[in-house]
Amino acid sequence: MSWMEERFPGIGHAAKEIAEHKVPSHTLNPIYCLGGLTLIAFLVQVLTGIFLAVYYKPTVAEAYASVQMITYEVRFGAIVRSLHHWAANLMIVLCFLHMLRVYYTGAFKKPRELNWVAGCFLLLLSMGLAFTGYLLPYEQLSYWASVIGAETAGSLPVIGPDLKIMMQGGIKVTGEMLSRFYVLHLMVLPAITILFMVAHFIMIRVQGISDPM
Protein backbone atom coordinates (compact mmCIF):
# COMPACT_ATOMS: atom_id res chain seq x y z
CA MET A 1 0.00 0.00 0.00
CA SER A 2 2.82 2.39 0.78
CA TRP A 3 4.12 1.94 -2.80
CA MET A 4 0.81 3.31 -4.09
CA GLU A 5 0.61 5.89 -1.30
CA GLU A 6 3.99 7.34 -2.33
CA ARG A 7 2.75 7.80 -5.90
CA PHE A 8 -0.84 8.79 -5.18
CA PRO A 9 -0.91 10.57 -1.83
CA GLY A 10 -4.24 10.07 -0.06
CA ILE A 11 -5.28 6.99 -2.03
CA GLY A 12 -5.22 4.84 1.12
CA HIS A 13 -7.63 7.18 2.82
CA ALA A 14 -9.94 7.16 -0.19
CA ALA A 15 -9.94 3.34 -0.36
CA LYS A 16 -10.67 3.14 3.36
CA GLU A 17 -13.50 5.62 3.01
CA ILE A 18 -15.07 3.47 0.28
CA ALA A 19 -14.59 0.15 2.09
CA GLU A 20 -15.57 1.27 5.58
CA HIS A 21 -18.17 3.88 4.72
CA LYS A 22 -20.68 4.18 7.55
CA VAL A 23 -24.39 3.99 6.81
CA PRO A 24 -27.26 4.91 9.14
CA SER A 25 -28.66 2.04 11.21
CA HIS A 26 -32.17 2.33 9.75
CA THR A 27 -30.78 1.09 6.45
CA LEU A 28 -29.94 -2.30 7.96
CA ASN A 29 -33.11 -3.65 6.37
CA PRO A 30 -33.40 -5.81 3.25
CA ILE A 31 -35.58 -3.27 1.45
CA TYR A 32 -32.57 -0.93 1.43
CA CYS A 33 -30.63 -3.57 -0.54
CA LEU A 34 -32.86 -3.44 -3.62
CA GLY A 35 -30.83 -0.76 -5.42
CA GLY A 36 -27.57 -2.60 -4.78
CA LEU A 37 -29.17 -5.85 -5.96
CA THR A 38 -30.22 -4.09 -9.17
CA LEU A 39 -26.57 -3.14 -9.66
CA ILE A 40 -25.52 -6.76 -9.09
CA ALA A 41 -28.10 -7.89 -11.66
CA PHE A 42 -26.60 -5.36 -14.09
CA LEU A 43 -23.07 -6.65 -13.42
CA VAL A 44 -24.29 -10.20 -14.09
CA GLN A 45 -25.75 -8.93 -17.38
CA VAL A 46 -22.45 -7.31 -18.38
CA LEU A 47 -20.44 -10.42 -17.58
CA THR A 48 -22.76 -13.01 -19.12
CA GLY A 49 -23.44 -10.65 -22.04
CA ILE A 50 -19.73 -10.51 -22.88
CA PHE A 51 -19.62 -14.30 -22.93
CA LEU A 52 -22.74 -14.58 -25.10
CA ALA A 53 -21.31 -12.04 -27.56
CA VAL A 54 -18.41 -14.42 -28.22
CA TYR A 55 -20.71 -16.80 -30.15
CA TYR A 56 -23.73 -14.69 -31.07
CA LYS A 57 -24.04 -13.54 -34.71
CA PRO A 58 -26.42 -10.67 -35.48
CA THR A 59 -27.63 -11.68 -38.93
CA VAL A 60 -30.98 -13.05 -40.05
CA ALA A 61 -29.38 -16.24 -41.35
CA GLU A 62 -27.25 -16.96 -38.30
CA ALA A 63 -28.83 -15.33 -35.24
CA TYR A 64 -31.18 -18.15 -34.31
CA ALA A 65 -28.66 -20.87 -35.13
CA SER A 66 -25.95 -19.18 -33.07
CA VAL A 67 -28.29 -18.93 -30.06
CA GLN A 68 -29.14 -22.63 -30.50
CA MET A 69 -25.42 -23.36 -30.54
CA ILE A 70 -24.87 -21.38 -27.35
CA THR A 71 -27.72 -23.25 -25.70
CA TYR A 72 -26.98 -26.81 -26.83
CA GLU A 73 -23.33 -27.05 -27.84
CA VAL A 74 -21.21 -24.49 -26.02
CA ARG A 75 -20.01 -25.81 -22.66
CA PHE A 76 -21.97 -24.05 -19.88
CA GLY A 77 -23.73 -22.11 -22.68
CA ALA A 78 -27.21 -22.95 -21.40
CA ILE A 79 -26.27 -21.68 -17.94
CA VAL A 80 -24.78 -18.44 -19.26
CA ARG A 81 -27.81 -17.81 -21.45
CA SER A 82 -30.22 -18.63 -18.62
CA LEU A 83 -28.35 -16.31 -16.26
CA HIS A 84 -28.60 -13.52 -18.83
CA HIS A 85 -32.30 -14.23 -19.29
CA TRP A 86 -33.18 -14.38 -15.58
CA ALA A 87 -30.96 -11.54 -14.47
CA ALA A 88 -32.60 -9.38 -17.16
CA ASN A 89 -36.02 -10.09 -15.69
CA LEU A 90 -34.74 -9.65 -12.13
CA MET A 91 -33.07 -6.37 -12.99
CA ILE A 92 -36.42 -4.86 -14.05
CA VAL A 93 -38.23 -6.29 -11.01
CA LEU A 94 -35.53 -5.20 -8.53
CA CYS A 95 -35.27 -1.76 -10.13
CA PHE A 96 -39.03 -1.32 -9.80
CA LEU A 97 -39.08 -2.58 -6.19
CA HIS A 98 -36.21 -0.19 -5.39
CA MET A 99 -38.31 2.59 -6.89
CA LEU A 100 -41.24 1.60 -4.64
CA ARG A 101 -38.96 1.63 -1.57
CA VAL A 102 -37.67 5.10 -2.45
CA TYR A 103 -41.21 6.29 -3.04
CA TYR A 104 -42.75 4.89 0.15
CA THR A 105 -39.90 6.07 2.40
CA GLY A 106 -40.10 9.54 0.83
CA ALA A 107 -36.42 9.37 -0.13
CA PHE A 108 -37.07 11.22 -3.41
CA LYS A 109 -37.80 14.52 -1.62
CA LYS A 110 -35.56 17.59 -1.54
CA PRO A 111 -32.58 17.58 -2.02
CA ARG A 112 -32.70 14.23 -3.85
CA GLU A 113 -35.15 15.09 -6.67
CA LEU A 114 -32.57 14.77 -9.44
CA ASN A 115 -31.45 11.38 -8.18
CA TRP A 116 -35.07 10.24 -8.47
CA VAL A 117 -35.10 11.52 -12.05
CA ALA A 118 -31.83 9.69 -12.81
CA GLY A 119 -33.40 6.55 -11.31
CA CYS A 120 -36.45 6.90 -13.56
CA PHE A 121 -34.14 7.09 -16.57
CA LEU A 122 -32.34 3.99 -15.31
CA LEU A 123 -35.65 2.09 -15.21
CA LEU A 124 -36.42 3.22 -18.77
CA LEU A 125 -32.91 2.22 -19.89
CA SER A 126 -33.35 -1.20 -18.26
CA MET A 127 -36.58 -1.68 -20.16
CA GLY A 128 -34.87 -0.50 -23.36
CA LEU A 129 -32.13 -3.07 -22.82
CA ALA A 130 -34.72 -5.78 -22.17
CA PHE A 131 -36.72 -4.87 -25.28
CA THR A 132 -33.72 -4.68 -27.62
CA GLY A 133 -32.33 -7.93 -26.23
CA TYR A 134 -35.63 -9.68 -26.86
CA LEU A 135 -35.23 -9.44 -30.64
CA LEU A 136 -31.71 -10.84 -30.76
CA PRO A 137 -32.49 -14.62 -30.73
CA TYR A 138 -34.65 -13.87 -33.81
CA GLU A 139 -37.23 -16.54 -33.05
CA GLN A 140 -40.99 -16.20 -33.65
CA LEU A 141 -41.55 -14.69 -30.20
CA SER A 142 -38.80 -12.09 -30.70
CA TYR A 143 -39.84 -11.23 -34.22
CA TRP A 144 -43.49 -10.60 -33.39
CA ALA A 145 -42.66 -8.78 -30.16
CA SER A 146 -40.55 -6.40 -32.24
CA VAL A 147 -43.30 -6.02 -34.84
CA ILE A 148 -45.66 -5.05 -32.01
CA GLY A 149 -43.06 -2.70 -30.51
CA ALA A 150 -42.45 -0.99 -33.85
CA GLU A 151 -46.19 -0.72 -34.58
CA THR A 152 -46.78 0.73 -31.12
CA ALA A 153 -44.05 3.33 -31.68
CA GLY A 154 -45.53 4.00 -35.13
CA SER A 155 -48.92 4.85 -33.63
CA LEU A 156 -47.52 7.82 -31.68
CA PRO A 157 -48.72 11.16 -33.00
CA VAL A 158 -46.34 13.29 -35.13
CA ILE A 159 -43.06 11.43 -34.48
CA GLY A 160 -44.56 7.92 -34.81
CA PRO A 161 -43.97 7.14 -38.51
CA ASP A 162 -40.34 8.35 -38.47
CA LEU A 163 -39.65 6.64 -35.15
CA LYS A 164 -40.92 3.37 -36.60
CA ILE A 165 -38.67 3.73 -39.66
CA MET A 166 -35.71 4.54 -37.39
CA MET A 167 -36.41 1.46 -35.25
CA GLN A 168 -36.89 -0.88 -38.18
CA GLY A 169 -34.18 0.58 -40.39
CA GLY A 170 -36.70 0.44 -43.24
CA ILE A 171 -40.40 -0.02 -43.89
CA LYS A 172 -40.75 -3.37 -42.12
CA VAL A 173 -38.98 -5.61 -39.60
CA THR A 174 -35.91 -7.09 -41.33
CA GLY A 175 -32.26 -7.82 -40.65
CA GLU A 176 -31.70 -4.07 -40.55
CA MET A 177 -33.71 -3.94 -37.33
CA LEU A 178 -31.64 -6.80 -35.94
CA SER A 179 -28.42 -4.82 -36.62
CA ARG A 180 -29.87 -1.71 -35.01
CA PHE A 181 -31.07 -3.49 -31.92
CA TYR A 182 -27.74 -5.33 -31.65
CA VAL A 183 -25.85 -2.02 -31.61
CA LEU A 184 -28.30 -0.51 -29.12
CA HIS A 185 -28.20 -3.59 -26.89
CA LEU A 186 -24.44 -4.06 -26.83
CA MET A 187 -23.05 -0.54 -27.09
CA VAL A 188 -25.39 2.45 -26.89
CA LEU A 189 -27.74 1.51 -24.07
CA PRO A 190 -25.11 -0.08 -21.75
CA ALA A 191 -22.88 2.99 -22.15
CA ILE A 192 -25.73 5.38 -21.32
CA THR A 193 -26.84 3.13 -18.45
CA ILE A 194 -23.34 3.14 -16.94
CA LEU A 195 -23.20 6.95 -17.17
CA PHE A 196 -26.53 7.26 -15.38
CA MET A 197 -25.47 4.71 -12.74
CA VAL A 198 -22.26 6.61 -11.99
CA ALA A 199 -24.27 9.82 -11.65
CA HIS A 200 -26.79 7.98 -9.45
CA PHE A 201 -24.05 6.72 -7.09
CA ILE A 202 -22.14 10.00 -6.92
CA MET A 203 -25.37 11.74 -5.95
CA ILE A 204 -25.95 9.21 -3.15
CA ARG A 205 -22.45 9.86 -1.79
CA VAL A 206 -22.76 13.63 -2.04
CA GLN A 207 -26.25 13.86 -0.55
CA GLY A 208 -26.04 10.93 1.86
CA ILE A 209 -28.74 8.40 2.60
CA SER A 210 -32.09 9.92 3.50
CA ASP A 211 -33.29 10.04 7.09
CA PRO A 212 -35.82 7.48 8.30
CA MET A 213 -39.48 8.42 8.14
Place this chain on the structure above:
Amino acid sequence: MDNTTPVSRRKFLGAVLAIPAIGALGTPLVAAGQFVYPPDSLLQPPKPKKIGNLKDVNVWESIKFDFNDAPGLLVRKDEKEVVAYSLKCTHLGCTVEVPKGNLKDKQLFCPCHGGQFDPMGNNVGGPPPKPLPAFGVEIADNGDIIISEKLA
Protein backbone atom coordinates in the same frame (compact mmCIF):
# COMPACT_ATOMS: atom_id res chain seq x y z
CA MET B 1 -23.51 58.20 -25.62
CA ASP B 2 -26.40 56.49 -23.83
CA ASN B 3 -25.65 54.62 -20.63
CA THR B 4 -26.28 50.98 -21.68
CA THR B 5 -24.66 48.32 -19.53
CA PRO B 6 -21.18 47.70 -20.86
CA VAL B 7 -20.41 44.19 -22.02
CA SER B 8 -16.96 43.09 -20.98
CA ARG B 9 -14.46 42.17 -23.67
CA ARG B 10 -14.27 38.64 -22.25
CA LYS B 11 -18.05 38.16 -22.41
CA PHE B 12 -18.28 39.58 -25.93
CA LEU B 13 -15.54 37.32 -27.24
CA GLY B 14 -17.18 34.37 -25.50
CA ALA B 15 -20.46 35.06 -27.29
CA VAL B 16 -18.64 35.48 -30.61
CA LEU B 17 -16.97 32.09 -30.13
CA ALA B 18 -20.18 30.42 -28.97
CA ILE B 19 -21.86 30.71 -32.37
CA PRO B 20 -19.23 28.80 -34.39
CA ALA B 21 -18.88 26.37 -31.48
CA ILE B 22 -22.59 25.52 -31.61
CA GLY B 23 -22.31 25.15 -35.37
CA ALA B 24 -19.23 22.95 -35.11
CA LEU B 25 -20.94 20.67 -32.59
CA GLY B 26 -24.41 20.79 -34.14
CA THR B 27 -23.49 19.97 -37.73
CA PRO B 28 -22.05 16.52 -36.95
CA LEU B 29 -25.18 15.90 -34.88
CA VAL B 30 -27.38 16.51 -37.94
CA ALA B 31 -25.05 14.34 -40.00
CA ALA B 32 -25.32 11.60 -37.37
CA GLY B 33 -29.11 11.76 -37.58
CA GLN B 34 -28.92 11.55 -41.37
CA PHE B 35 -26.54 8.61 -41.11
CA VAL B 36 -28.80 6.62 -38.81
CA TYR B 37 -31.94 7.31 -40.86
CA PRO B 38 -32.14 4.43 -43.34
CA PRO B 39 -31.03 5.18 -46.94
CA ASP B 40 -33.61 5.40 -49.74
CA SER B 41 -32.91 1.87 -50.95
CA LEU B 42 -34.30 0.55 -47.66
CA LEU B 43 -37.42 2.72 -47.89
CA GLN B 44 -38.67 1.52 -51.28
CA PRO B 45 -42.30 0.35 -51.36
CA PRO B 46 -42.68 -3.38 -51.97
CA LYS B 47 -42.36 -4.48 -55.59
CA PRO B 48 -45.57 -5.18 -57.59
CA LYS B 49 -46.38 -8.87 -57.53
CA LYS B 50 -48.28 -11.18 -59.88
CA ILE B 51 -50.83 -13.12 -57.85
CA GLY B 52 -52.75 -15.01 -60.51
CA ASN B 53 -54.69 -14.75 -63.76
CA LEU B 54 -58.15 -13.40 -64.44
CA LYS B 55 -59.02 -16.86 -65.84
CA ASP B 56 -58.56 -18.42 -62.39
CA VAL B 57 -61.27 -16.38 -60.71
CA ASN B 58 -65.00 -16.21 -61.51
CA VAL B 59 -67.27 -13.28 -60.74
CA TRP B 60 -67.74 -12.87 -56.96
CA GLU B 61 -64.97 -15.33 -56.25
CA SER B 62 -61.73 -14.40 -54.58
CA ILE B 63 -58.01 -15.15 -54.42
CA LYS B 64 -56.08 -14.92 -51.15
CA PHE B 65 -52.50 -13.77 -51.54
CA ASP B 66 -49.50 -12.57 -49.59
CA PHE B 67 -48.17 -9.11 -50.27
CA ASN B 68 -45.33 -7.54 -48.29
CA ASP B 69 -45.53 -10.40 -45.76
CA ALA B 70 -49.19 -9.71 -45.00
CA PRO B 71 -52.40 -11.36 -46.23
CA GLY B 72 -54.57 -9.72 -48.88
CA LEU B 73 -57.67 -10.60 -50.88
CA LEU B 74 -58.61 -10.11 -54.50
CA VAL B 75 -62.33 -10.17 -55.42
CA ARG B 76 -63.70 -10.18 -58.97
CA LYS B 77 -66.58 -7.73 -59.09
CA ASP B 78 -67.80 -8.33 -62.63
CA GLU B 79 -66.42 -9.31 -66.03
CA LYS B 80 -63.93 -6.48 -66.10
CA GLU B 81 -63.44 -5.16 -62.62
CA VAL B 82 -61.53 -6.60 -59.68
CA VAL B 83 -60.69 -5.12 -56.28
CA ALA B 84 -57.84 -6.04 -53.95
CA TYR B 85 -57.36 -5.06 -50.36
CA SER B 86 -55.40 -5.97 -47.27
CA LEU B 87 -56.99 -8.42 -44.83
CA LYS B 88 -55.52 -6.58 -41.83
CA CYS B 89 -58.54 -5.40 -39.85
CA THR B 90 -58.64 -1.61 -39.50
CA HIS B 91 -59.71 -2.02 -35.87
CA LEU B 92 -56.70 -3.66 -34.20
CA GLY B 93 -54.93 -5.47 -37.00
CA CYS B 94 -56.17 -9.07 -36.82
CA THR B 95 -56.49 -11.05 -40.03
CA VAL B 96 -60.07 -10.89 -41.33
CA GLU B 97 -61.68 -14.22 -42.21
CA VAL B 98 -62.98 -14.77 -45.73
CA PRO B 99 -65.92 -17.14 -46.38
CA LYS B 100 -65.25 -19.91 -48.90
CA GLY B 101 -66.53 -19.80 -52.47
CA ASN B 102 -68.87 -17.21 -53.92
CA LEU B 103 -68.82 -13.97 -51.95
CA LYS B 104 -72.04 -12.44 -53.29
CA ASP B 105 -74.15 -11.12 -50.40
CA LYS B 106 -71.70 -12.57 -47.90
CA GLN B 107 -69.60 -10.79 -45.31
CA LEU B 108 -66.02 -10.95 -44.16
CA PHE B 109 -65.72 -11.37 -40.44
CA CYS B 110 -62.91 -10.45 -38.07
CA PRO B 111 -62.56 -13.16 -35.40
CA CYS B 112 -61.04 -10.87 -32.76
CA HIS B 113 -63.79 -8.35 -32.07
CA GLY B 114 -66.50 -9.20 -34.59
CA GLY B 115 -65.81 -6.53 -37.20
CA GLN B 116 -67.76 -7.05 -40.45
CA PHE B 117 -66.82 -6.06 -43.98
CA ASP B 118 -68.63 -6.48 -47.29
CA PRO B 119 -66.83 -8.22 -50.18
CA MET B 120 -65.64 -4.82 -51.45
CA GLY B 121 -63.76 -4.32 -48.19
CA ASN B 122 -66.10 -1.67 -46.74
CA ASN B 123 -66.69 -1.76 -43.01
CA VAL B 124 -70.36 -2.55 -42.45
CA GLY B 125 -70.54 -3.56 -38.81
CA GLY B 126 -68.67 -3.87 -35.52
CA PRO B 127 -65.72 -1.78 -34.34
CA PRO B 128 -63.63 -1.24 -37.52
CA PRO B 129 -63.49 2.51 -38.24
CA LYS B 130 -62.44 2.36 -41.89
CA PRO B 131 -62.69 0.13 -44.98
CA LEU B 132 -59.88 -2.38 -45.47
CA PRO B 133 -56.97 -0.57 -47.17
CA ALA B 134 -57.03 -1.12 -50.93
CA PHE B 135 -54.10 -2.27 -53.07
CA GLY B 136 -53.44 -1.07 -56.59
CA VAL B 137 -54.51 -3.69 -59.15
CA GLU B 138 -53.39 -3.91 -62.74
CA ILE B 139 -54.51 -6.46 -65.29
CA ALA B 140 -52.04 -7.27 -68.03
CA ASP B 141 -53.13 -8.02 -71.60
CA ASN B 142 -52.88 -11.76 -71.00
CA GLY B 143 -55.04 -11.51 -67.87
CA ASP B 144 -52.28 -11.60 -65.29
CA ILE B 145 -53.27 -9.79 -62.11
CA ILE B 146 -50.55 -7.60 -60.65
CA ILE B 147 -50.84 -6.17 -57.14
CA SER B 148 -48.97 -3.09 -56.00
CA GLU B 149 -49.01 -0.77 -53.05
CA LYS B 150 -51.61 1.89 -53.75
CA LEU B 151 -50.21 5.36 -54.18
CA ALA B 152 -51.78 7.68 -51.67
